[in-house]
Amino acid sequence: MAICTVYTSHSLNSTCSIPTPTKTYLGFNQKQVIFFTTSKRSNRRGSSYSTEISCAAEKTVVIGLAADSGCGKSTFMRRLTSVFGGAAEPPKGGNPDSNTLISDTTTVICLDDYHSLDRTGRKVNKVTALDPKANDFDLMYEQVKALKEGIAVQKPIYNHVSGLLDPPELIKPPKILVIEGLHPMYDARVRELLDFSIYLDISNEVKFAWKIQRDMAERGHSLESIKASIEARKPDFDAYIDPQKQYADAVIEVLPTTLIPDDNEGKVLRVRLIMKEGVKYFNPVYLFDEGSTISWIPCGRKLTCSYPGIKFNYGPDAYYDNEVSVLEMDGQFDRLDELIYVESHLSNISTKFYGEVTQQMLKHADFPGSNNGTGLFQTIVGLKIRDLYEQLIASRTGAPLEASKVK
Ligand SMILES: Nc1ncnc2c1ncn2[C@@H]1O[C@H](COP(=O)(O)OP(=O)(O)OP(=O)(O)O)[C@@H](O)[C@H]1O
Numbered sequence: 277m278a279i280c281t282v283y284t285s286h287s288l289n290s291t292c293s294i295p296t297p298t299k300t301y302l303g304f305n306q307k308q309v310i311f312f313t314t315s316k317r318s319n320r321r322g323s324s325y326s327t328e329i330s331c332a333a334e335k336t337v338v339i340g341l342a343a344d345s346g347c348g349k350s351t352f353m354r355r356l357t358s359v360f361g362g363a364a365e366p367p368k369g370g371n372p373d374s375n376t377l378i379s380d381t382t383t384v385i386c387l388d389d390y391h392s393l394d395r396t397g398r399k400v401n402k403v404t405a406l407d408p409k410a411n412d413f414d415l416m417y418e419q420v421k422a423l424k425e426g427i428a429v430q431k432p433i434y435n436h437v438s439g440l441l442d443p444p445e446l447i448k449p450p451k452i453l454v455i456e457g458l459h460p461m462y463d464a465r466v467r468e469l470l471d472f473s474i475y476l477d478i479s480n481e482v483k484f485a486w487k488i489q490r491d492m493a494e495r496g497h498s499l500e501s502i503k504a505s506i507e508a509r510k511p512d513f514d515a516y517i518d519p520q521k522q523y524a525d526a527v528i529e530v531l532p533t534t535l536i537p538d539d540n541e542g543k544v545l546r547v548r549l550i551m552k553e554g555v556k557y558f559n560p561v562y563l564f565d566e567g568s569t570i571s572w573i574p575c576g577r578k579l580t581c582s583y584p585g586i587k588f589n590y591g592p593d594a595y596y597d598n599e600v601s602v603l604e605m606d607g608q609f610d611r612l613d614e615l616i617y618v619e620s621h622l623s624n625i626s627t628k629f630y631g632e633v634t635q636q637m638l639k640h641a642d643f644p645g646s647n648n649g650t651g652l653f654q655t656i657v658g659l660k661i662r663d664l665y666e667q668l669i670a671s672r673t674g675a676p677l678e679a680s681k682v683k
């Protein structure tokens with residue numbers, strides 16, 4: 277049983293399309309839809325959005341994932357949705373260029389959809405997509421808030437193929453809403469709505485290597501144009517995107533290896549999982565002994581390590597003004613099945629059975645980063661998010677948590 281709020285018809289105003297609750301009842305079934313209505317308002321592009329009202333009892337859990345373009349958000353999302361099971365697909369029968377991915381449990385929306393200026397508009401106004409002036413944070417806030425409260429929204433679509441703003445698509449409140457893109461933690465109001473936040477912090481050297489790999493090899497761009505595009509984005513990236521990492525509950529930092537002196541290939545990576553202490557329902561992962569400082573080279577008899585080997589570090593640290601735990605992996609795995617050896621030395625990884633991390637990594641061995649810390653830490657963060665979701669839901673319904681967790 278849960279508390280449901282009944283919404284009745286309401287007068288519209290120009291800034292808010294969410295009706296005012298009038299009565300609160302105790303004891304409705306969690307999923308019961310109490311009332312349905314439609315509200316309309318105009319946005320600055322002249323479209324109208326309708327709002328569907330459902331019972332707000334089972335509130336959506338909202339996760340924010342921030343990173344620059346081409347920094348592995350889609351790959352991370354594929355790992356995350358896989359942890360929850362079921363395939364993630366674009367809305368059925370909708371715009372073929374939709375950026376949304378829906379699975380049984382999760383809906384991933386791309387914040388590019390809140391660009392208020394299309395490609396031409398940005399060119400005319402001489403702003404990049406990273407500039408807040410090119411994005412509608414009021415609408416982002418209203419819609420994420422509505423979804424969190426169990427209210428469906430008509431979300432705009434930014435079409436990356438045409439560079440235009442397409443007609444909106446209906447997004448229903450999922451169990452877990454992931455908002456991924458350039459600015460999930462930029463606007464304080466949106467930030468407040470997040471139950472958990474992640475920042476993918478890819479160093480310039482590595483970003484460049486990944487961009488070359490994708491945009492040169494797969495999209496036929498020239499080296500000069502890739503360099504120019506990174507340089508053109510850098511000032512706005514530094515001003516508006518990078519500072520968001522201070523707010524993240526978990527940061528996955530990707531740096532060049534230190535195992536190969538003066539490495540400039542960017543293939544072997546040093547990856548750091550920076551986990552904020554004191555976040556409700558999130559217990560940082562640790563290696564061997566919680567709170568200690570550990571350095572571990574696991575290349576003994578149980579793990580095949582070719583040059584330059586693998587090195588783990590773990591320990592407490594400070595990040596911005598926050599107390600954090602940092603787990604670091606430098607190097608790459610030769611054999612993914614042997615990851616179980618590393619997994620068995622990690623604690624608080626929120627698996628439901630022994631070897632679940634290794635199983636997930638083997639399942640997606642073809643995803644970028646599966647042989648190094650990017651894949652490992654993305655998988656672990658996915659499991660932590662599942663755990664956080666289950667704890668949050670249990671706390672709301674008062675149901676006991678299942679006792680099947682291994683770690
Ligand atoms: N962990 C990784 N290791 C190596 N390369 C990676 C990794 N993650 C991503 N890449 C490279 O970066 C490219 C972009 O990855 P992905 O599509 O996941 O990023 P994105 O942030 O969603 O990009 P965009 O915002 O441009 O759609 C991949 O095609 C791949 O070449």
Ligand SMILES: O=C(CO)[C@H](O)[C@H](O)COP(=O)(O)O
Nearest residue numbers: 345388395405436437439458
């Ligand atoms: O930083 C980005 C987010 O992924 C894109 O550059 C932005 O969305 C603009 O997209 P496009 O280049 O397709 O017009």
